[in-house]
Every structure is written in C-alpha cells, then in structure tokens.
Amino acid sequence: MNKLATRDEFDSCLNETLPFHEAVRLRHSCRGFLSQPVPDATIMKVLEDAHQSPSNCNTQPWNVHLVSGQKLAELSTLLQEKADAGAYTPDFSFDFGDYCGVYSARQKEQGKTMYEALGIARGDEEGQRRVLSMNTSFYSAPHVALLFMPSVGDSVRVAGDIGMYGQTFLLSLAARGLGGVPQTFLGFFAGSIREFLGVSDQYKLLFGISFGYPDEEAPANSFRIGRAPVTDSVTFHS
Secondary structure (H helix, E strand, O other): OOOOOOHHHHHHOOOOOOOHHHHHHHOOEOOOEOOOOOOHHHHHHHHHHHOOOOOHHHOOOOEEEEEEHHHHHHHHHHHHHHHHHOOOOOOOOOOHHHOOHHHHHHHHHHHHHHHHHOOOOOOOHHHHHHHHHHHHOHHHOOEEEEEEEEOOOOOHHHHHHHHHHHHHHHHHHHHOOOEEEEEHHHHHHHHHHHHHHOOOOOEEEEEEEEEEOEOOOOHHHOOOOOOOOHHHOOOOOO
C-alpha cells in the first residue's frame, strides 16, 4: 500500500519535478480534484513530456484535445444527458464480463474498495448513479485531455502508442505534484464527444485523462490499490 502524500509534499514539487522512482510510486488514479486550474505553462510542460513517448515507427499517432473552463462544463452536461438516456457511442467495445480468472478478481476488488471508500453499499442504485455522475463530471477536475487516435489496421499497435503517451502524461503530472485519472468510461461517448468538439471521424477516442490539483479530502482519494508481486507476471529466462 502506497503512503498518501500530504499537501506540503505536493506543493514542494510544483516548481521542480520528482525523481522518476518517486513519481512512479506517487502516481495513482486521483478521483477528486480542487477547482483551481493548472497554469498554462505547467500544462505545456506536461504535454511536452508526453510528446517524448515512444511510438511504432515514430508515427506519433496521438491527437489530443484538452478541454477546460466553460467548454468542460458544457461537455459534462452533455455527457450526463447521454448517460441518463443510455446513448452510448463507443469506438471500441468493452465488457467487464470479458475479464476472467485473476483479472476479474482484481477488477472486482478495485470496485469493492472504491465503493466502500465512498460509503456505497451493494444494491445502492442511487449511490451507483452518483459514481456515474462523478465520471461525467470528470471527478471535478478543471481539465481533461481526450486522447484520440487514427484507425490503422486492427488499431492494436496504435492503441499501444496511445497507452504509452497516456502513461508518460500521468507520470509527468505526478512528478509535478498534480493528479490525474485515466477514464476509459469517456470512450463510451466517443461519437458525442467528437461531434461536440468538431473532431474528424477519422480519429477514434480511446480514453481521456482528467487532471488537476488533488483534493486530499475527497473520499475517493482515501485509498490506494496495491500491485501483485512482480513474479506473478514476469517469467525469467536465461
């Protein structure tokens, strides 16, 4: 279990970045943010870091749309309306039922831990709706980076490139004392978001990253999910 960082620890690294080994362990999915926007200069530094990510044949296929301010509020309203109506327009399929074995167990444990932290009991439909609205409101983050990609072949390699971009983006946030959460849920509204932002149909939405200053008092930030031992997933050959 990772140690929760204090506000002083976050503030201390706003003007200087943490060493990699600290940033990678400090990073977690932040699900509660302060309303204070991140300065443009800091956001640009994060984007510059993310643009150093590797990609197949150096194609750099990421197409990022960063939404803030009034536009973000309007997008949040739209997504809540679409969610209430069950109007999903994903570019890629997803079903929790596709997980099996240990992967299913980890997914369920993460959900159980989060719902307990939020005080939501099994069968609490109103509580579940509140969690849904947390997603559509970007967990109160002042910014969201929406990661679009071109469709190339079966899209697996390009999706891998976008994943590496996203991880670099998240680590850069953590290194600067900021928080971020990757939201694949936003991909369920790909068509609606594309239309709202005027994005070309040639770009598919894989996920978004909501980010900003972490709210240490948010219940959803009161827990950390551990990791399995390295030996559970790595086989050594020599």
